[in-house]
Amino acid sequence: MKSLSCLAGVAALAVALVPVAAGAQAVVGSPAPAFTATDSHGQTHSLTEYRGKYVVLEWHNHDCPYTKKHYASGNMQSLQKEWTTKGVVWFTVISSAPGQQGYVTDSEENAYLDQMHAVPTAVLMDPEGKLGHLFSAKTTPEMYVIDPEGKLIYEGAIDDHATPDVSDIKGADNYLNDALMESMSGKPVAHAYTRSYGCSVKYAN
Amino acid sequence: MRRFRLICALIAAFAAVPLAFAASNSADVAHLRVQLVFPNQNLNTGAPANAGLYFKLESGWHVYWENAGDSGEPPHIQWTLPAGVTASAMQFPAPQRLPLGPLMDFGYENEVLFPFTVKAAAPAKPGSFVLHAKVDWLVCREVCIPGKAELDQNVNVVSGAPVVDLTSPSDQELWNRLANAIPRALPSSDTAIFQPMPSGFRLAVTTGQRETQAAFFPEDEDVLDNPAPQTVTPTATGLILDLKKDANLTKIPAQMNGVLELAGGRNYEIAATPGTVAAPPAAPAFSFAALASTVFFAFLGGLLLNLMPCVFPVLFLKGLALVQSGAEERHKLRAHGLVYTMGILVSFWALVGLLLGLRAAGATLGWGFQFQSPIFLLVLAGLLFFFGLSLAGQFEIGLTLTSAGGSLAAKQDYMGSFFTGVLAVIVATPCTAPFMGAAIGYALAQPAAVTFAIFTALALGLAAPYVALTLQPAWTRMLPKPGVWMEILKQAVSVPIFGTVIWLTWVVAEAYGANLLLALLSIFLLLAIAGWFLGRWPAQRWATLVAVLLLLTALAACITAPRELAEAPSEKSALTSVGAARGAWQPWSTDGVQRALAAGQPVFVDFTASWCLSCQVNERVALSQPEVMQAFGERNVALFKADWTREDPAITQALTALGRSGVPVYALYSPGQSDPQLLPQVLTPGIVLDAINKLPTGAATPVSAVSSKQQ
Numbered sequence: 001m002k003s004l005s006c007l008a009g010v011a012a013l014a015v016a017l018v019p020v021a022a023g024a025q026a027v028v029g030s031p032a033p034a035f036t037a038t039d040s041h042g043q044t045h046s047l048t049e050y051r052g053k054y055v056v057l058e059w060h061n062h063d064c065p066y067t068k069k070h071y072a073s074g075n076m077q078s079l080q081k082e083w084t085t086k087g088v089v090w091f092t093v094i095s096s097a098p099g100q101q102g103y104v105t106d107s108e109e110n111a112y113l114d115q116m117h118a119v120p121t122a123v124l125m126d127p128e129g130k131l132g133h134l135f136s137a138k139t140t141p142e143m144y145v146i147d148p149e150g151k152l153i154y155e156g157a158i159d160d161h162a163t164p165d166v167s168d169i170k171g172a173d174n175y176l177n178d179a180l181m182e183s184m185s186g187k188p189v190a191h192a193y194t195r196s197y198g199c200s201v202k203y204a205n
Numbered sequence: 206m207r208r209f210r211l212i213c214a215l216i217a218a219f220a221a222v223p224l225a226f227a228a229s230n231s232a233d234v235a236h237l238r239v240q241l242v243f244p245n246q247n248l249n250t251g252a253p254a255n256a257g258l259y260f261k262l263e264s265g266w267h268v269y270w271e272n273a274g275d276s277g278e279p280p281h282i283q284w285t286l287p288a289g290v291t292a293s294a295m296q297f298p299a300p301q302r303l304p305l306g307p308l309m310d311f312g313y314e315n316e317v318l319f320p321f322t323v324k325a326a327a328p329a330k331p332g333s334f335v336l337h338a339k340v341d342w343l344v345c346r347e348v349c350i351p352g353k354a355e356l357d358q359n360v361n362v363v364s365g366a367p368v369v370d371l372t373s374p375s376d377q378e379l380w381n382r383l384a385n386a387i388p389r390a391l392p393s394s395d396t397a398i399f400q401p402m403p404s405g406f407r408l409a410v411t412t413g414q415r416e417t418q419a420a421f422f423p424e425d426e427d428v429l430d431n432p433a434p435q436t437v438t439p440t441a442t443g444l445i446l447d448l449k450k451d452a453n454l455t456k457i458p459a460q461m462n463g464v465l466e467l468a469g470g471r472n473y474e475i476a477a478t479p480g481t482v483a484a485p486p487a488a489p490a491f492s493f494a495a496l497a498s499t500v501f502f503a504f505l506g507g508l509l510l511n512l513m514p515c516v517f518p519v520l521f522l523k524g525l526a527l528v529q530s531g532a533e534e535r536h537k538l539r540a541h542g543l544v545y546t547m548g549i550l551v552s553f554w555a556l557v558g559l560l561l562g563l564r565a566a567g568a569t570l571g572w573g574f575q576f577q578s579p580i581f582l583l584v585l586a587g588l589l590f591f592f593g594l595s596l597a598g599q600f601e602i603g604l605t606l607t608s609a610g611g612s613l614a615a616k617q618d619y620m621g622s623f624f625t626g627v628l629a630v631i632v633a634t635p636c637t638a639p640f641m642g643a644a645i646g647y648a649l650a651q652p653a654a655v656t657f658a659i660f661t662a663l664a665l666g667l668a669a670p671y672v673a674l675t676l677q678p679a680w681t682r683m684l685p686k687p688g689v690w691m692e693i694l695k696q697a698v699s700v701p702i703f704g705t706v707i708w709l710t711w712v713v714a715e716a717y718g719a720n721l722l723l724a725l726l727s728i729f730l731l732l733a734i735a736g737w738f739l740g741r742w743p744a745q746r747w748a749t750l751v752a753v754l755l756l757l758t759a760l761a762a763c764i765t766a767p768r769e770l771a772e773a774p775s776e777k778s779a780l781t782s783v784g785a786a787r788g789a790w791q792p793w794s795t796d797g798v799q800r801a802l803a804a805g806q807p808v809f810v811d812f813t814a815s816w817c818l819s820c821q822v823n824e825r826v827a828l829s830q831p832e833v834m835q836a837f838g839e840r841n842v843a844l845f846k847a848d849w850t851r852e853d854p855a856i857t858q859a860l861t862a863l864g865r866s867g868v869p870v871y872a873l874y875s876p877g878q879s880d881p882q883l884l885p886q887v888l889t890p891g892i893v894l895d896a897i898n899k900l901p902t903g904a905a906t907p908v909s910a911v912s913s914k915q916q
Contacts, residue, residue, distance in 0.1 A: 026452075027452050028453050029455070063348070064348075064349065065349065065350065065351050066349075100347065101347065133307065136452065138276055138308055139275070155453065162278055163278075164343075193453045194427075195426040198349075199276060199348070199349040200275065200276035200277070200305050200306075200308050200345070201276075201308070202306075202347065202348075203306040203307055203308075204306065205305075205306050
């Protein structure tokens with residue numbers, strides 16, 4: 001009797017925990033989920049508009065020490081400059097919920113861009129975490145690359161030195177550069193999925 | 206521009222990473238203290254010596270396991286050592302799951318020790334040396350702060366017996382207390398295999414005993430979907446664990462490596478090899494015998510419910526109605542009994558339907574959940590108060606029990622019988638009588654048809670005494686003839702009704718604070734005024750209208766007040782429900798229980814709620830008795846109180862894991878055993894003392910046994 005009801009309890013738990021079917025999720029090698037989002041100037045962007053171009057998504061939190069590493073050193077800005085001049089669309093995405101670390105208003109973000117000389121195509125404001133959940137973004141910084149056919153070809157860390165130290169940028173293998181260069185020269189992306197490092201994305205709890 | 210970048214880089218380097226320079230073996234930095242632990246600073250050449258890196262964390266902050274999960278970084282240590290001295294890699298104790306919104310990290314809170322060994326061999330010569338360690342870590346709460354420290358440890362290399370004793374008692378204490386949290390190798394008699402499934406992996410581990418609780422921590426990153434719940438299915442000799450894979454995993458790993466944490470603080474290093482896992486029994490195999498016995502117990506439980514203090518007043522009223530119906534014909538009596546039964550059945554079915562529906566929708570609820578809604582509490586208290594006023598004689602309501610004969614009145618009587626049944630069910634639910642807990646736990650896991658069969662048995666049990674009376678006219682004849690005494694009795698019955706109102710009022714005050722209590726008392730006032738209108742000007746349309754308006758206002762207040770006035774739950778309320786020995790009880794958490802068990806302490810968990818009368822009674826007559834508290838103290842039992850007064854998914858899950866869906870539940874865990882002993886739902890000091898005395902002696906792991914683990 002006891003063991004039966006115990007088993008029954010476990011089975012009940014199993015039933016209760018069956019996850020609710022989620023919508024399309026980002027998986028490397030598959031088409032990236034379609035999205036529409038508003039940037040820090042109030043303009044909307046949808047992924048389908050950029051078919052035919054490479055799209056980079058960069059998850060961002062200006063107060064995260066790992067993000068600071070790449071901005072204070074100017075590393076992220078030079079990547080943005082390099083790739084946007086080559087026609088790549090670069091979206092910085094902010095998924096911090098209001099009240100959480102890294103949450104900014106449109107004007108604060110625009111001031112930050114000026115101050116840091118950051119040049120993404122646009123900064124997508126995602127305080128509800130919709131875009132973050134769609135792509136299962138876990139950390140800041142975390143990078144995604146979508147190819148001209150709309151396929152997700154890279155997800156993960158910006159490079160292979162998982163530290164907050166500026167001195168570790170030099171000599172790191174930059175996975176973002178690798179993915180874009182390999183794909184543009186018609187090669188498969190060697191490291192298509194890596195463990196991203198950094199602070200957790202500050203979603204609403 | 207270049208200079209700007211350089212300055213920024215320098216600022217970042219210093220501002221983002223607080224660096225602690227210390228010519229000592231410890232450093233106090235933001236949110237933590239980090240320290241090298243050397244129980245003995247004499248290093249005997251050729252023999253590895255125990256050492257560790259220790260973190261003491263501020264409450265709420267954590268550092269990470271070697272696989273940090275969705276975010277985070279484990280601590281690192283980099284040595285500068287004299288020639289001939291080597292340090293082994295740090296070992297990581299079993300972590301805990303650290304949920305963070307939709308993400309899941311693995312790490313440590315409060316304190317953690319990462320053990321390693323240091324060995325001196327040729328060309329190291331006897332003498333004193335400094336071991337220099339560069340340590341870095343990431344410490345997080347909601348935000349993350351990377352940290353670094355340089356630590357220096359003095360050691361003395363000796364060959365043979367040391368001249369000076371260099372043992373450090375405080376380091377020894379830390380090492381002995383914490384180094385045993387390192388997962389052990391799975392005994393060679395036990396096996397671990399995994400089978401890839403469409404959505405993940407099925408991991409089967411044998412340990413020689415039934416395992417009901419487990420958590421698997423993957424050593425490799427990006428193999429599992431970290432936040433996904435892990436479903437445990439106990440088997441006779443171990444368990445089966447269903448794990449969800451990372452959506453981006455393309456290659457099935459050749460081995461599934463990680464740490465398996467089991468009940469009682471047991472941790473094993475797992476290296477599962479691919480194989481075929483026998484499918485776990487999806488649901489307990491349907492057995493007619495089991496069903497029949499459960500249905501029988503459910504019926505018995507229903508019968509017993511009649512004697513519960515929550516139901517008895519209702520039954521009393523029913524008996525009263527029966528006396529009045531005694532003059533009627535037999536078939537009418539039977540009809541009343543059937544209608545009453547229908548009232549009970551319909552409300553049980555409605556409740557179960559609701560519960561199953563909500564469960565399917567993903568909410569984890571349990572029996573008695575309706576008492577976790579302040580709106581329900583207010584409505585029920587108001588309803589009973591209004592009912593009490595009527596019984597006490599302030600006014601007569603349409604469903605009055607004294608109305609006699611006539612087809613119209615008879616119809617109203619059927620309504621009355623029906624709603625008496627409904628009321629009996631509503632007030633019975635918090636008194637989860639013996640047998641009920643197991644029956645409900647079993648029922649909720651069954652296919653809907655079986656569940657309804659069981660609840661029907663429960664309902665029939667509750668209705669049985671009254672139905673028996675209506676079917677046996679012989680028994681009815683023994684009941685006294687109607688008369689003036691009925692009016693007196695009716696008024697007397699208002700006393701237990703008001704008693705119930707007092708109890709509900711206390712529950713509201715206890716769980717939601719003085720402001721909501723004020724709202725409830727004001728609702729009572731509105732009801733009293735409505736009752737006054739009905740009683741002073743009976744059958745006047747305008748008076749009825751005024752009363753109805755007042756009642757609607759009261760109902761609106763019931764619905765809106767909780768949102769405006771209910772207080773947030775406080776730590777205080779979790780503990781005040783224990784009358785005595787408040788300090789001995791800690792608020793329950795899975796981690797707390799696991800930690801106590803890991804430290805070798807037996808654990809007693811009191812699953813309770815302030816709306817649960819039997820819980821209060823048990824706490825007063827058994828748990829808070831001096832001899833019981835003393836016995837708990839003597840056996841060093843860690844006492845936890847899981848307060849389910851408000852909805853708490855963690856407690857609901859824990860109850861489900863124990864096969865129960867309501868309170869009270871009393872669980873006694875002893876270290877090293879996976880299944881707790883469940884005590885009966887009606888406690889006496891003797892029952893508790895017996896259970897404590899039966900705890901295996903020497904349950905506490907002798908701490909000294911641990912230090913001999915190094916080879």
